[in-house]
Each structure stands twice: as structure tokens, then as C-alpha cells.
Amino acid sequence: MAEKDIVFITGANTGIGFEVVKALLQSPKAYHVLLGSRSLEKGKEAISQLAEVLEGSSNTVELVEIDVTVDETINKAAELVETKFGRLDALINNAGAAFDKLFTSDATDFRTLFNKSYDVNVSGAQVTTAAFAPLLIKSKNARLLFLTSGTANLTGHEQALIPSRAASVPKGWPKEGLIGGQAYKACKTALNMVMITWHWFLKDDGVKVWSISPGMLATNLTGNPELLRKAGAGEPSLGGDLIKRVLEGERDADVARVVTQNGAVQPW
Structure with a gap:
């Protein structure tokens, strides 16, 4: 595999992760893609859906089991990559x-909600990165990406809380009908700080680091992609294409920033 870039993608059996796999397999650049999936069964289903893409591609894909909330699977995945390839070009x-x-339903158990959310979205990414960092350092052109969100925008939320825009928040307690998304927003904001710290940790090792904010896309994150489409969400393939372009150097001028579609950078 020395002639191909080795790319590991967590949560790649569905959504934006799956679209990244598709985009890389169709790229003229040479890749061996490690499709990380918490479930081997779902990972196999994802690879079967790539049959048509693989027929016309010299690039390759390999299924790797990884659950970012279970350290044992993270360490086993890193050991597999080290044994087979000796390096990792992109995580x-x-x-x-x-x-x-x-x-109203979240408030009954905020601690569980936040801890569960942080375990997947923040701690999982942190531990996974730490496990693969030695392999990234061995690459000649390593890239490290964290998938964040447009909701992880402190500036935007501060502006949205001025009185004229806060009229939709109901008075009194509890806040009936309010969709706050507090845990998810807090996690993705924290993830941007994780990204910045890894930038400084690995900068002198030549590893380029970004957060990716792909915009509102019709993924299964909320459990209803069709509802998101009706609200104006784009297709998940837009996220896959953005990540491919970052991997291939289009956003090298924006290292250590939150990059979005159309060459833009998301405010903190």
C-alpha cells in the first residue's frame, strides 16, 4: 500500500462518513480507505453498497471495527493499521x-445526556486521535480532521440571543416545546478546542489539522433526513466532497480553523 494514501474514517458506514468513502474511491488520487464501523454487520452492508463504485476504481476499501466509546476497539484498530501499513496518512x-x-424531556436527566454526548463526540475523538497520532507522525503528509457543526458557533449563538430573536423562547418553566440541542452544541464547540490543541501538539511533526463544518445536510443524525430535506438541507455527498477537497490540499491555507463549504471559515 506504499503507493496509496491510507485514510481511516470513523463512523463511515453511514451518513457523511460513508460519502467520504465514496468520494475517495472515485478520486483520481490513490487511496486505501479504512471504513471504520461500530458494527461489523453494518460495515459489511456499507461495503456491499460500494460495489458499483469499486468496479470502476483502482482505489480500495477495507472494513475495520471501531467503537469510539470503547478503548479496546480503538487500540485494536490502531494496532491493525500499524501492523499492516506502519503509518496513517489521514484520520x-x-x-x-x-x-x-x-x-422538557432532556431536563429530567441532563447529566446522563451530557455525559453520553461527550463520550461519543468529544472523548471518543480525543482517545482515537491519541491512539493514531504515532502513526500520523510517520506519514510524509499527514492530515487530521474533526467533524464539527455549524451549531458550534459561539458568535452566532450570542447574536441569536438578542431580544428581537429570542421571542420564540417560551416564558416560564419548564420550557415547553423548546428544542435547545444543548448537549450536541456544547460537544461540537468543545471538539473545536480539541482540534486546536492537536494542531499545536502535532504542528512540528508536520501534521495538518482542521475542523470540518459541512453545513446542514440530510443525514440520519436526527433520525429524520427527509424532514431535514424539507427544511432545506443539502445532500450528505456535499460533506463527503468537502472532506475530500481538504484531504487533497484545497484548504491548506486554513489549517487549525473550522472550514465550511465554498471556501469559507466558520467564526468561533
Whole structure:
């Protein structure tokens, strides 16, 4: 595999992660893609869906079991990559989950909601990156990506809380009908700090680091992609294409920033 870039993508059996796999397999650049999946069964299903793409590609894909909330699977995945390839050219921390519902139902157990959300979205990415960092350092052109969100925008949320825009928040307690998404937003904001710290940790080792904010896309994150489409969400393939372009150097001028579609950078 020395002639191909080795790319590991967590949570790659569905959504944006799956679209990254497709985009890389169709790229003229040479890749061997490690499709990380928490479930081997779902990972196999994902690879079967790539049959048509693989027929016309010289690039390759391999299924790797990884659950970012279980250290044993993370370490086994890193050991596999070290044994087979001796390096990793790109790690895409894509695995994530949203557990928020209505504020009234979330408020009954905020601690569990936040801890569960952080375990997947923040701790999972941190531990996975630490496990693969020695392999990234061995690459001649390593890239490390964290999938964040447009909701992880402190500036935007501060502006949205001025009185004229806060009229939709109901008065009194509990906040009936309010969808706050607090845990998910807090996790993705924290993930941007994780990204920055890894930038400084690995900068002198030649590893380029970004957060990726792909925009509102019709993934299964909320459990209803069709509802998201009706609300104006784009197709998940847009996220896959953005990540491919970052891997292939289009956003090298924006290292250590939150990059979005159309060459833009997301405010903190």
C-alpha cells in the first residue's frame, strides 16, 4: 500500500462518513480507505453498497471495527493499521451522535445526556486521535480532521440571543416545546478546542489539522433526513466532497480553523 494514501474514517458506514468513502474511491488520487464501523454487520452492508463504485476504481476499501466509546476497539484498530501499513496518512474523526430531544424531556436527566454526548463526540475523538497520532507522525503528509457543526458557533449563538430573536423562547418553566440541542452544541464547540490543541501538539511533526463544518445536510443524525430535506438541507455527498477537497490540499491555507463549504471559515 506504499503507493496509496491510507485514510481511516470513523463512523463511515453511514451518513457523511460513508460519502467520504465514496468520494475517495472515485478520486483520481490513490487511496486505501479504512471504513471504520461500530458494527461489523453494518460495515459489511456499507461495503456491499460500494460495489458499483469499486468496479470502476483502482482505489480500495477495507472494513475495520471501531467503537469510539470503547478503548479496546480503538487500540485494536490502531494496532491493525500499524501492523499492516506502519503509518496513517489521514484520520477523519467523523463518528458522532446527537441525543438531545425536547428541553422538557432532556431536563429530567441532563447529566446522563451530557455525559453520553461527550463520550461519543468529544472523548471518543480525543482517545482515537491519541491512539493514531504515532502513526500520523510517520506519514510524509499527514492530515487530521474533526467533524464539527455549524451549531458550534459561539458568535452566532450570542447574536441569536438578542431580544428581537429570542421571542420564540417560551416564558416560564419548564420550557415547553423548546428544542435547545444543548448537549450536541456544547460537544461540537468543545471538539473545536480539541482540534486546536492537536494542531499545536502535532504542528512540528508536520501534521495538518482542521475542523470540518459541512453545513446542514440530510443525514440520519436526527433520525429524520427527509424532514431535514424539507427544511432545506443539502445532500450528505456535499460533506463527503468537502472532506475530500481538504484531504487533497484545497484548504491548506486554513489549517487549525473550522472550514465550511465554498471556501469559507466558520467564526468561533
